[in-house]
Amino acid sequence: xxxxxxxxxxxxxxxIHTLAIVLALTAIHAAPATEEAHPMKTIxxxxxxxxxxxxxxxxDTGAATYRLDKRYHGPLDAAAAGTMxxxxxxxxxxxxxxxxxxxxxxxxxxxxxxxxxxSGLMDRGAKQLEIRVVPDSADGELVGLRGRMEIRIESxxxxxxxxxxxxxxx
Numbered sequence: 001x002x003x004x005x006x007x008x009x010x011x012x013x014x015x016i017h018t019l020a021i022v023l024a025l026t027a028i029h030a031a032p033a034t035e036e037a038h039p040m041k042t043i044x045x046x047x048x049x050x051x052x053x054x055x056x057x058x059x060d061t062g063a064a065t066y067r068l069d070k071r072y073h074g075p076l077d078a079a080a081a082g083t084m085x086x087x088x089x090x091x092x093x094x095x096x097x098x099x100x101x102x103x104x105x106x107x108x109x110x111x112x113x114x115x116x117x118x119s120g121l122m123d124r125g126a127k128q129l130e131i132r133v134v135p136d137s138a139d140g141e142l143v144g145l146r147g148r149m150e151i152r153i154e155s156x157x158x159x160x161x162x163x164x165x166x167x168x169x170x
Contacts, residue, residue, distance in 0.1 A: 038166035045074020047159050063087045068101055076163055078105025093125035112140025116149060144168025
């Protein structure tokens with residue numbers, strides 16, 4: 001059965017529908033991030049990490065899984081456990097990884113836990129890393145925590161974090 005709506009009206013309806021979707025997505029992306037609504041605080045400290053392989057790399061993807069055990073020192077005084085999935089290519093300096101870790105301890109004296117999500121790439125040595133607090137993952141005195149972390153590895157192999165965060169009640 002043929003549609004009774006003229007073709008030009010169907011086309012106009014599709015255009016209006018598409019524009020509505022684009023505008024809705026633009027509004028979502030243009031809206032300030034939740035973490036920007038509260039003043040951000042930055043802390044720095046050192047951390048230790050142990051990565052334990054969890055079997056062989058997948059023959060299908062070449063990806064390997066690791067258990068992460070971390071100990072954060074300084075204003076973030078916490079232990080963390082997580083899982084990392086990584087792939088190193090045949091090209092020197094190119095690799096990728098994703099990880100999830102639960103951090104449990106104190107953040108500037110507040111007790112609780114939260115989850116960090118990692119996404120990292122190396123493109124022939126050029127590094128790109130994003131580590132963010134998973135929204136609504138915090139508990140205890142850290143409920144409402146938002147933030148992002150950067151990692152630095154200094155000469156000699158010492159690991160440091162720079163953690164920019166906000167709490168809903170601050």
